[in-house]
Amino acid sequence: MSERHEPDAARELADVEAVFHALAHRSRRHVLLVLHFRGGELTAGQIARRFSCSWPTTSRHLKVLVESGLVTSERRGRERVYRLDRERLAVVTRWTDWFDVAPLKA
Amino acid sequence: MSERHEPDAARELADVEAVFHALAHRSRRHVLLVLHFRGGELTAGQIARRFSCSWPTTSRHLKVLVESGLVTSERRGRERVYRLDRERLAVVTRWTDWFDVAPLKA
DNA sequence: GATTCGTTTAGCATCTTGGCTAAATGAGCT
DNA sequence: AGCTCATTTAGCCAAGATGCTAAACGAATC
Numbered sequence: 243m244s245e246r247h248e249p250d251a252a253r254e255l256a257d258v259e260a261v262f263h264a265l266a267h268r269s270r271r272h273v274l275l276v277l278h279f280r281g282g283e284l285t286a287g288q289i290a291r292r293f294s295c296s297w298p299t300t301s302r303h304l305k306v307l308v309e310s311g312l313v314t315s316e317r318r319g320r321e322r323v324y325r326l327d328r329e330r331l332a333v334v335t336r337w338t339d340w341f342d343v344a345p346l347k348a
Numbered sequence: 349m350s351e352r353h354e355p356d357a358a359r360e361l362a363d364v365e366a367v368f369h370a371l372a373h374r375s376r377r378h379v380l381l382v383l384h385f386r387g388g389e390l391t392a393g394q395i396a397r398r399f400s401c402s403w404p405t406t407s408r409h410l411k412v413l414v415e416s417g418l419v420t421s422e423r424r425g426r427e428r429v430y431r432l433d434r435e436r437l438a439v440v441t442r443w444t445d446w447f448d449v450a451p452l453k454a
Numbered sequence: 455g456a457t458t459c460g461t462t463t464a465g466c467a468t469c470t471t472g473g474c475t476a477a478a479t480g481a482g483c484t
Numbered sequence: 485a486g487c488t489c490a491t492t493t494a495g496c497c498a499a500g501a502t503g504c505t506a507a508a509c510g511a512a513t514c
Contacts, residue, residue: 250351253351262371262372265368266368267471268365268493274447275446278446279452280451280452285491290491295472295473296474297492297496298474298475298491299477309493320489321480321490321491322491322492326447333442334444335381337377338441341380341389344386346386346387357465373501373502391461393459396461397481401462403460403463404462404463404503405504407462408502409502425511425512426459426460426511426512427459427460427461
C-alpha cells in the first residue's frame, strides 16, 4: 500500500527542490512578499518597477518562481499578470514539519 | 519605539538570507534530516559516511550549515560533533508566517 | 616523537547563477 | 499594415557554487 504513494514522494522531493531553489534568492523572496501584500496579483511591470535590477533580470526571477509553482502567470491583454499561490508554500511547511516528529533514538 | 527594533529586523534579514541559502542544496537539507532522525547529533564521519560525495565536500556543506546557525559543532576528542539546532528553523517559519497575515487591499 | 586516525583546508575544474544590454515577440491601437 | 507598449528571449560576462584529489592539521596512541 505504501508503494502506491512512492510516486507522490518522488514528486514531493522534486517540489521541495524547486521551491527551496526558488526561495534561495533574496529578490525572489521579496517578489513573493510584494505579491502577497499587494493583494496577491500584479503585472510584470508593476513588479519590475519596484526592483532596482533590470526588467529582464526580474523577468527571469519570475520565471524561476513560476517553475517552482509558487507563482502562476496569465496573459491579460498585453500585460502579464503574476499571481501568488500561497498554497504552494505548504511545501516548505511540510518539510519543516519533519523536525517536529520524534527522532529515532540513536 | 519601532526604531529600537530595526537592528533586530536587520539581523532577521541576514538570518533569513543565511538559512535559506543553506537550505537551497539538497545534500544540506538531507544532512539536517539525518541529524534529526539520528537523535540530533552525529560526528562528521558518521555524517560523511552516509553520503555519496567525498568527505571534503560534505565537510564544506557542514560548514555552510554551521554558518547559517542551523547546526552547531563541537570538538570531542579527535572527532567533531555536529548538532542540529531545531530552534533555528524558526527563521523559516517566521518568514512563511508573513503570508498568513492580511495583505493590503490594493 | 613518530604514527595513525578523524577531519578540514588548499587548489583546481566545471557548471550555474545573476546581472547587464540589445533584439525579438505578442497584443492592442490607428 | 504599421506603430507602440509590455514583456520576454538571446547572448554575454563576472562571480559563486559544487565536486574532486592531495596535502595539512590536531588529538590520541604507541
